[in-house]
Amino acid sequence: xxxxxxxxxSTVPSILSAIGMTLLVAAVSCVGASAVGFGLELIxxxxxxxxxxxxxxxxxxxxxxxxxxxxxxxxILPFYGIRLGALATGMIGLSLYYSGYLAEVFxxxxxxxxxxxxxxxxxxxxxxxxxTVFVIAPQMLRNIAAPMGNYFVxxxxxxxxxxxxxxxxxxxxxxxIASDTYRxxxxxTVAGLxxxxxxxxxxxxxxxxxxxxxxxxxx
Amino acid sequence: MIRTDSTLAVxxxxxxxWYGAFHVLKEVNLTIPSGSRVVICGPSGSGKSTLIxxxxxxxxxxxxxxxxxxVRLGDNARETAxxxxxxxxxxxxxxxxxxxxxxxxxxxxxRRVLGMPRAEAESLARHFLEKVRIPEQADKYPAQLSGxxxxxxAIARALCMNPRLMLFDEPTSALDPEMVKEVLDxxxxxxxxxxxxxxxxxxxxxxxxxxDQIVFMxxxxxxxxxxxxxxxxxxxxxxxxxxxxxxLH
Numbered sequence: 001x002x003x004x005x006x007x008x009x010s011t012v013p014s015i016l017s018a019i020g021m022t023l024l025v026a027a028v029s030c031v032g033a034s035a036v037g038f039g040l041e042l043i044x045x046x047x048x049x050x051x052x053x054x055x056x057x058x059x060x061x062x063x064x065x066x067x068x069x070x071x072x073x074x075x076i077l078p079f080y081g082i083r084l085g086a087l088a089t090g091m092i093g094l095s096l097y098y099s100g101y102l103a104e105v106f107x108x109x110x111x112x113x114x115x116x117x118x119x120x121x122x123x124x125x126x127x128x129x130x131x132t133v134f135v136i137a138p139q140m141l142r143n144i145a146a147p148m149g150n151y152f153v154x155x156x157x158x159x160x161x162x163x164x165x166x167x168x169x170x171x172x173x174x175x176x177i178a179s180d181t182y183r184x185x186x187x188x189t190v191a192g193l194x195x196x197x198x199x200x201x202x203x204x205x206x207x208x209x210x211x212x213x214x215x216x217x218x219x
Numbered sequence: 220m221i222r223t224d225s226t227l228a229v230x231x232x233x234x235x236x237w238y239g240a241f242h243v244l245k246e247v248n249l250t251i252p253s254g255s256r257v258v259i260c261g262p263s264g265s266g267k268s269t270l271i272x273x274x275x276x277x278x279x280x281x282x283x284x285x286x287x288x289x290v291r292l293g294d295n296a297r298e299t300a301x302x303x304x305x306x307x308x309x310x311x312x313x314x315x316x317x318x319x320x321x322x323x324x325x326x327x328x329x330r331r332v333l334g335m336p337r338a339e340a341e342s343l344a345r346h347f348l349e350k351v352r353i354p355e356q357a358d359k360y361p362a363q364l365s366g367x368x369x370x371x372x373a374i375a376r377a378l379c380m381n382p383r384l385m386l387f388d389e390p391t392s393a394l395d396p397e398m399v400k401e402v403l404d405x406x407x408x409x410x411x412x413x414x415x416x417x418x419x420x421x422x423x424x425x426x427x428x429x430x431d432q433i434v435f436m437x438x439x440x441x442x443x444x445x446x447x448x449x450x451x452x453x454x455x456x457x458x459x460x461x462x463x464x465x466x467l468h
Contacts, residue, residue: 114312114314116314117314117316119277119310119314120308120315120373121316122276122277123275123303123306123307123308123310124327124328124332124376124377124380125300125304125332125380126327126328126332127331127332134327134331135327138318139316139317139318142318
């Protein structure tokens with residue numbers, strides 16, 4: 001059986017029709033993972049018993065496969081009366097899973113900020129919240145634009161895991177076509193190429209963001 | 220409580236601080252009347268920076284009291300925060316916020332801490348940038364300025380908060396020699412306006428000209444405290460004598 005380009009092209013519209021779902025899952029998970037990860041890192045830095053727990057939690061998250069998280073959220077939570085839809089479960093699962101990795105990235109980004117920055121903020125009377133939002137976070141973002149972008153690409157590439165929960169995203173659609181037609185090479189290649197294109201777009205956007213952040217303000 | 224006098228007296232009593240087993244500040248007692256200008260000097264590691272960092276809460280201490288005006292630091296969280304807010308600090312490495320323009324560096328605390336509207340904060344900031352003779356740099360970023368200019372911005376940023384006490388932690392030590400003067404000139408101007416100032420510095424010319432009290436520290440203790448005239452002409456402590464000797468020769 002040879003690769004049939006005409007057939008491959010014929011699968012494009014159907015696979016592309018699921019791109020919205022893939023992008024939705026990826027976008028929500030990127031935002032969710034960043035928010036949760038930043039929160040985890042702030043708690044970890046604050047020390048105390050909460051910090052110790054979060055330190056353990058971050059290591060725990062990073063040491064477990066993402067599929068385990070998805071299965072647990074989807075099949076085990078209902079036993080405790082918590083019923084989330086497949087889509088919500090998937091996005092929460094990816095957010096939690098990647099929050100552990102992003103927390104590590106944020107940690108590196110904050111550690112790289114000179115101590116004098118927080119001291120100057122405190123000497124000016126800024127509260128902890130204002131200091132975090134206006135002094136620490138912007139400088140952290142400058143330090144971590146590139147590694148954060150890498151994780152955003154990883155999150156995009158992790159969206160097909162949601163197939164196990166029957167969320168209709170792109171790779172799932174490609175598999176549907178494959179099992180209907182018994183031709184695997186074409187739809188999977190098409191899905192792969194679309195993922196490649198999206199990943200390149202994210203990288204490009206991050207590059208531009210990095211240039212903008214560093215612009216005239218570089219130390 | 221609203222006070223009408225514009226400067227703040229400082230009282231340090233039996234201050235002791237340890238870093239682990241290392242005794243950094245030993246029984247420090249110091250009274251700084253409102254409106255006076257104190258220069259703290261001494262060899263590296265003598266505890267002078269640590270001492271002024273205790274005055275605005277950047278360092279914790281284990282024993283003793285620090286009183287700013289009528290407020291004893293640590294007694295009451297709200298009053299302590301308020302007293303600290305009336306204290307401006309200038310650092311050796313400027314510590315300007317690199318991601319913000321000069322103007323935004325000056326307005327951030329005005330807007331977030333005092334809740335001042337943007338227009339008012341900006342005009343106040345421009346007033347102080349003018350005062351440190353750098354108004355034309357308002358829209359640049361710190362990295363685009365020279366060290367001396369950055370330090371003057373840092374002074375303007377502190378002045379924006381209307382402090383009644385200014386702390387300077389080796390403000391010229393990170394500067395190229397030709398930029399030291401522009402910063403010292405600004406500080407001299409402040410002193411002439413009657414600001415209470417505590418400066419940790421090795422600039423003995425500045426100390427002689429501006430200070431009304433010189434405090435010499437060694438190994439965590441104040442070993443000599445005198446007027447500039449007495450200190451420079453007839454230092455009594457052998458450590459101060461040798462310090463001055465190496466500085467002047």
